[in-house]
Amino acid sequence: MNKAQAWLQGRWTVPLISGLLILASLAAGQLLDAAVWVDALMVAAAVVAGTPVVIKAWNALTAKVIGIDLLVSVAAIGAVIIGEYWEAAAVTFLFAIGHALEDATLNKTRSALAELVAVAPDVAIVLRDGEQVEVAAHEVVQGETVLVKNGSKVPVDGLVIGGTGALDEASITGESIPVEKMTGDQVFAGTISTGGFLQVEATGVGADTTLARIIHRVEEAQDAKAKTQKFMDRFSAWYTPAIIVLAILVGLFTQDVVLALTLLVIACPGALVISIPVSIVAGIGRGAKDGILIKGGEFLETSAKIDAVALDKTGTLTQGRPQLTDVVALYPDLGPDHPVMDEDEVLRMAARAEAGSEHPLARPIVEAAQDRLPGFVAGLPEHTEPVPGKGIVASLDGHRIAVGNLALLQAEQLAGSRDHGRVAEVVADLAAKGRTPMVVACDGRPVGVVAVADTIREDAAEMVRRLHASGVKKVVMLTGDIEPVARAVGRQVGIDEVRAGLLPEDKLEAVADLRRQGYTVAMVGDGVNDAPALATADIGVAMGAAGTGVAIETADIALMKDNLLKLPEAVSLARRTVNNMRQNIVIALATVAVLMFGVLFGGVTMAIGMLVHEASVLVVIVNAMRLLRRKDDPAARRTRGPGTPVPATEETRVTQPA
Structure with a gap:
């Protein structure tokens, strides 16, 4: 594809051409005083900007879907028929600009996925018959020795069999500090060497690497719909036809076609439709950047309601x-x-x-x-x-x-x-x-x-404190260890309730009991021995999932780095995202309500209505993009330092299975 073709297919081509035609029409009116040229150029501007909209509306109709494009198409065509050429051109031009901006900013919210794809290695240097050979990364065979030099990307998952070095693993774990690697250590594709020279035995190549699994997971998660989003989709399916009927009734009752067409334009639920998915995409993208993989919008929404966290002791609270x-x-x-x-x-x-x-x-x-x-x-x-x-x-x-x-x-x-x-x-x-x-x-x-x-992990007590600060009411330890040992650990960490001497089936029952008490429960475990409890909980969380394909695919939330403080960070992110969704819904509904009132009682025109409508879409998107910024945990700002023991309270309870 040459540059001319790429430009013609670009997102800004249609609004640019339409805008130039509108300017030409206005200039013709001022300089030539030729009404024919003024009207012709305005119609041309409406046709250029409106044709893609009409095509989308027709395709949606053939699929039995009545959407926003249909409302704009009917309004624009109606405006042309009744001679309101400026209104037709303005509406389609503004809608085209809004669509281009929406597309551009939505791509921005998917930046985490783009960054993950960008770090995927293209080439690898392997040892074959004693010689260094450069091959495509996907052509490396399992068991081959790959050489990783200073500044290069690791092309495969593998084990270090020689040399020493440091790797930046931010793309996998979200941790920006380089990690020292030596013989026997595991490395991941997409990480970057910041020094040294490593010989790596390939254990995972191509689609079997941790990076490839993360990219696949984030793709699916950003497209998965939350319960609220599914409700809004159903709402829009009924709302749009209802607006068409309302516009027809208003037109028949008032005999004012312009008013009816204006009503179609300003009632477009564009901001409402995009309010939830843009927040979900941004929230999941922010999590991916920080090494927190969330399975989809539904799990993100559920995570925001977590008020009880169940933790295994060995390997979770302890080393x-x-x-x-x-x-x-x-x-x-x-x-x-x-x-x-x-x-x-x-x-x-x-x-x-x-x-x-x-x-x-x-x-x-x-x-x-x-x-x-x-x-x-x-x-x-x-x-x-x-x-x-x-x-x-x-x-x-x-x-x-x-x-x-x-x-x-x-x-x-x-x-x-x-x-x-x-x-x-x-x-x-x-x-x-x-x-x-x-x-x-x-x-x-x-x-x-x-x-x-x-x-006991240095950050265990701090994790519990941050969970409480983020709104979690109860933190429970579920362990198979004996009561005195479990009680001592719980006392040092600040656990609210300790359930000791549990078998795997007892842990499952403990999680079920918390749910019966009305809690929304997150269970944190290793994904193997704790599998029944993880499946029973509202949200299953896998710790230290880097390199563990099963954990990445099965857990509702996978924390890529074995860092306890990522857990309260995940809960905080979920709550911020859901709050953002609610803000966007309020903005969208308020805009439609104000415009409806303005059309019926305040003389809002079709062009002004579309301008305000597109502005509301941009406000919603910009609001969602705030999630992409790294936000310090407010609880962390009050910390006494990672690993500082939290004094136990007298409320700590210890129970054992009957």
């Missing part, structure tokens, strides 16, 4: 990586005839026993022993016997070592009443501090207690 926190020696010195049972020996004994365990809590004990004890080797015990729900029993150098909870002591009858009382006291104290205690016993006698804890 999901337990660490050894305490080693308590019950009897560090039993005398010269007994071996030393200090903290190092207790840890050594527990680590050697746990070396044969597959339990998640075994790893932090073994790793701590390797770090703290010189020369420690985690060799497998002679015999290992897991005790489900209680712990593990192992044979080591002729000794019977047990590591587990108090129930294991009772089952094994390892301790007398005096020992059991002391152990129970230590266990209770550690559990009250939010740690998971495990008793270590040797040959029938407890010798110590080790405890592990999952580190």
